[in-house]
Amino acid sequence: MANQHFDGIKIRHLYKIFGPDAATHIEAVKKGLTKTELIERYGHVLGLKDINLEMPSGEIQVIMGLSGSGKSTLIRHINRLIDPTAGEVLVNGVDVAKMNQSDLREFRRLQTAMVFQKFALLPHRNVLENTVYGLDIQKLPRSKSIDIAMRWLERVGLKGFEKRYPNQLSGGMQQRVGLARALANDAPVLLMDEAYSALDPLIRVDMQTVLLDLQKEIKKTIVFITHDLDEALRLGDQIAILRDGEVIQQGTSQDIVLRPADEYVANFVKEVNRGRVLQVETVMVQPSAGAPSSGLTITAGTTVEDAMRKLASAPDGEVCVVDALGKPIGAVTLRRLAEAMVNAHEVPGFSSPSLAVVR
Structure with a gap:
């Protein structure tokens, strides 16, 4: 199931202008014509402006922003449901924008799968028939299609429900069918456009867990659209924040929380539970000479919140942070972890080397 030899997604200088004479105005936009000026002077809408993103193979790339920011357009x-006005969209090294219609059909059939916000299940098909739909289009033998579909239905927790119809399922169960249908196609790219936004909060968290657990095995290149920061921080290996069609900031969850690029991003992250996002290596320091040791160790990648739980039983002294091989790489204290949960920006010594800010 791993994405062998898949080169990921690279978006380069992507622009989208909506309107009948979009190509006429692209140079003016590149030279600084604003979104407001474009619509007031020419009646055209700037959807995307100079988007540059690299989405590595096998990772979850979250695109987030408020309504109208351009994330669904992006x-x-x-999969070229929208044609760009300018720029490149390279998927596994091939520019989707330059594909002819025959190649594009094959690309959509074999290289990408999509999970929709409104589930998009066929009401006259039962769960199993919905799941095999894409495989039927690929003209796989029916017995093989059913075997594949049943395996994925079991993986998403729907074994025993294969003969039910969509109107007999809850929203969360319908979305599990949509996910199973997408995964059954075994495409290397999984596109999820506000896939969980219509779900109740508890079901939404449950579906996030399902996706994260599956991703450990399937290692798809997933592009996940959301307007919810908590969801973005939980799911994203990388996060890109859009505003008015432009990328304001891109980086890891640690980057976004520790170093918001501007007030817009800062307003997103100010209510975040930092303890569930920040990891101990982000707040650790070099061990102090002669400082007492608690005798405990914490593995890199542990969240601050989980580290505090561990330290609660032995709060005195420094705790050694070790890498996956058990090698010491730093130290933390209970006080430093507590300060990080309150306000990371006020804790001295924070660093975020992977931060990439686009201004």
């Missing part, structure tokens, strides 16, 4: 360029 994801629809990856």
Whole structure:
């Protein structure tokens, strides 16, 4: 199931202008014509402006922003449901924007799968028939299609429900069918456009867990669209924040929380539970000479919140932070972890070397 030899997704200088004479105005936009000026002077809408993103193979790339920020427009360029005005969309090294219609059909059939916010299940088909739909289009033998579909239905927790119809399922169960249908196609790219936004909060968290657990095995290149920061921080290996069609900041969850690029991003992250996002290596320091040791160790990648639980039983002294091989790489104290949960920006010594800010 791993994405062998898949080169990921690279978006380069992507622009989208909506309107009948979009190509006429692209140079003016590149030279600084604003979104407001474009619509006031020419009646055209600037959807995306100079988007540059690299989405590594086998990782979850979250695109987030408020309504109208351009995130859904962006994801629809990856399978060319929307044609770009300018720029490149390279999927596994091939520019989707330059594909002819025959190649594009094959690309959509074999290289990408999509999970929709409104489930998009066929009401006259039962769960199993919905799941095999894409495989039927690929003209796989029916017995093989059913075997594949049943395996994925079991993986998403729907074994025993294969003969039910969509109107007999809860929203969460319908979305599990949509996910199973997408995964059954075994495409290397999984596009998820606000896939969990219509779900109740508890079901939404449950579906996030399902996706994260599956991703440990399937290692798809997933592009996940959301307007919810908590969801973005939980799911994203990388996060890109959009505003008015432009990328304001991109980086890891640690980057976004520790170093918001501007007030817009800062307003997103100010209510975040930092303890569930920040990891101990982000707040650790070099061990102090002669400082007492608690005798405990914490593995890199542990969240601050989980580290505090461990230290609660032995709060005195420094705790050694070790890498996956058990090698010491730093130290933390209970006080430093507590300060990080309150306000990371006020804790001295924070670093975020992977931060990439786009201004």
